[in-house]
Amino acid sequence: MSQYTPPIRDMQFVMHELFNAEATFKEIPAFADMDADTINQILEEGGKFCAEVLQPLNAVGDSEGCTHNKTDFSVKTPTGFKEAYKQYVEAGWPALSCDPEFGGQGLPVTVNQAFYEMMNAANQAWTMYPGLTHGAYDCLHAHGTPEQKATYLPKLTSGEWTGTMCLTEPHCGTDLGMLRSKAEPQADGSYKITGAKIFISSGEHDMAENIIHLVLARLPDAPAGTKGISLFLVPKFIPNADGSLGARNPINCGAIEHKMGIHGNSTCQMNLDGATGWIIGQPHKGLNAMFVMMNAARLGVGMQSLGLTEVAYQNAVVYAKDRIQSRSLTGPKQADKPADKIIVHPDVRKMLLTARAYAEGGRALCMWTSLELDKELSHPDEAVRKEAAEMVALxxxxxxxxxxxxxxxxxxxxxxxxxxxxYIAEWGMEQYVRDSRINMIYEGTNTIQSLDLLGRKVLADGGAKLMKFGKRVRALCEAEANNPAMKEFIEPLADLGDKVTKLTMEIGGKAMANPDEVGAAAVDYLRVVGHMFYAYFFALSAKIALEKQNSGDNFYKAKLITARFYFQKMLPETAMLIRKARAGSAVLMEMEEELF
Structure with missing residues (x-):
């Protein structure tokens, strides 16, 4: 009974009004012809595909799941998935932001990411198949040999072949330095790879004729730890010289995981029994190459949860406007009915507005990051590329x-x-809760992400990247300091910016004496910085909404109210988080192991 309407209007607001993406594209020769009308047409057509083709299959995928054939190791995807993928390929969607040299359309990453938000909202499990493929494309495009690119990129671009990344092993997840898969060099320049991988999303399926696995393994002379990991290209079917499919490679799905969510995606246990592969990049430098795909996947996981937030919000609003239960505390609002719609109740509105604000804030953050990524990859000015890369890393x-x-x-x-x-399945809401939970775990748990932010992205460079974003915050606050209408947004934003600076310095100082201080503060710290980004974007949005609130377009009225809700009801969380982050590690580490 769930439904989905692509949020095209808000996407257009964020892209065109909030960030003026067209002006950024004009600075990049490859995108100089991109204009708002073209972008809008792409989003509208993409939205139709998501709403009409993918969304109806979401509940089907959840209820059916994938089926593993233990005899031939094949996996059958849920009813309709294969046919939807065929439509996706025939419409040219896989090629949207791929390099024209390999058959791509050469459009900005930003446009592709907006399309992926809609796909994830409509059907996250299905979207993981093309999503991982795009990550494999990015990795090969950045680190593949000319021969590898010529053989594999056109097929990945067209969607004829799909891709995966094979990292995790039964005994190691995030700590990839412990992986045991082995790669033996062969006389012809290839490698024979043996090992077992688990939790491999889209590892085996029936939607495409070939699957290209990017596999981490160790060479015989590999040093211990992460400095001894190499990356290999291991196709399900080894291509012939003419690009046709050749021999079946011994990389097989031994089983699929039965998990709490995203049932429509095949999460596989992959066994490599002397499978033929080819090295990507330099020996023992596999993580450097794989991080291209891993970072793309981390941005993709954020897009998955943005999509789930949006679709859950939409359905909850529809229900709240229809369901009647109890009377309004200020008196009956529907005197002709035995009760009022539940949307009259303050706490229901708080829950709905929380989801709405998280969707709008997340959309702004994702689109801003995508624009920075477009600048990093394609801007002609090296200085612009460098600063954009720092912002994407942050x-x-x-x-x-x-x-x-x-x-x-x-x-x-x-x-x-x-x-x-x-919690009744037919309404569809409990699936969104189950699907959303895994997103906090895979592609590096959120604790790992927090450690990465605080340790590597902030403290490691003395806060240089964070200060560059802080300059944007200060510039907005200074520009609007004398605007009474913006006071309710600017004052708390400026205050939070100052507190983030002080908190960062305090944690950095304590960590010099005790590194556990970073681990104790990291999760709370990331949320504080996340709120600073959201507050900045909501303040910018409020400025635009204030300027257009008398235009007669209720969109701006709703945007302004959502911004006010965020600042009044959600941003105050940072006070608690800062206090927790400052509390330190002592209380966490003083309990001896046997006392747990």
């Missing part, structure tokens, strides 16, 4: 962690709006 753990944490809260709130119907 925001990647925030996109992955802050948005997925928020989606868990938002989907839970939206389920709560349904009351008892929320």
């Amino acid at each position: 925001t990647t753990p925030i996109v992955k962690s802050f948005i997925t944490d928020n989606a868990w809260e938002a989907t839970s709130h939206c389920l709560q709006v349904y009351g008892g119907h929320g």
Whole structure:
């Protein structure tokens, strides 16, 4: 019974009014012809595909799941998934932001990411198949040999072949330095790879004729730890010289995981029994190459949770406007009915507005990061590329962690709006809660992302990247300091900016004496910084909404109210988080292991 309407209007607001993406594209020769009308047409057509083709399959995928054939190791995807993928490929969607040299359309990453938000909202499990493929494309495009690119990129671009990344092993997840898969060099320049991988999303399926696995393994002379990991390209079917499919490679799905969510995606245990592979990049430098795909995946996971937040919010609003239960505290609002719609109740509105604010804030953060990524990859000015790369590095753990944490809260709130119907499968809400929970875990748990932000992205460079974003915050606050209408947004934003600076310095000083201080503060710290980004974007949005609030367009009225709600009801969380972050590690570490 769930439904989905692509949020095209808000996407247009963020892209065109909030960030003026067209002006950024004009600075990049490859995108100089991109204009608002073209972008809008792409989003509208993409939205139709998501709403009409993918969304109806979401519940089907959840109820059916994937089926593993233990005899031939094949996996059958849920009813309709294969046919939807065929439509996706025939329409040219896989090629949207890929390099024209390999058959791509050469459009900005920003446009592709907006499309992926809609796909994830409509059907996250299905979207993981093309999503991982795009990550494999990015990795090969950045680190593949000319021969590898010529053989594999056109097929990945067209969607004829799909891709995966094979990292995790039964005994090691995040700590990849412990992996045991082995790669033996062969006389012809290839490698024979043996090992077992687990939790491999989209590892085996029936939607494409070939699957390209990017596999981490160790060479015989590999040093211990992460400095001894190499990356290999291991196709399910080894291509012939003419690009046709050749021999079946011995990389097989031994089983699929039965998990609490995203049932429509095949999460596989992959066994490599002397599978033929080819090295990508330099020996023992596999993580450097794989991080291209891993960082793309982390941004993609944020997009998954953004989509779930949006679709859960939409359905909860529809229910709240229809369900009648109890009377308004200020008197009956529907005197002709035995009760009022539940949307009259303040707490229901708080839950709905929380989900709405997290969706709008997350959309702004994702689109801003995507624009920075477009500048990093394609801008002609090296200085612009360098600063954009720093901003992408800074925001990647925030996109992955802050948005997925928020989606868990938002989907839970939206389920709560349904009351008892929320946990009944036919309404669709409990699936969004289950699907959202894994996003906080895979592609590096949110604790790992928090450590990455605080340790590597902030403290490691003395806060240089964070200060560059802080300059944007200060510039807005100074520009609007004498605007009375903006006072309710600017004052708390400026205050939070100052507190983030002080908190960062305090944690950095304590960590010099005790590194556990970073681990104790990191999760709370990331949420504080995430709120600073959201507050900045909501303040910018409020400025635009104030200027257009008398235009007669209720969109701006709603945008302004949502910004006010965020500042009044959500941003105050930072006071608690800062206090927790400052509390330190002593109380966490003083309990001896046997006392747990």
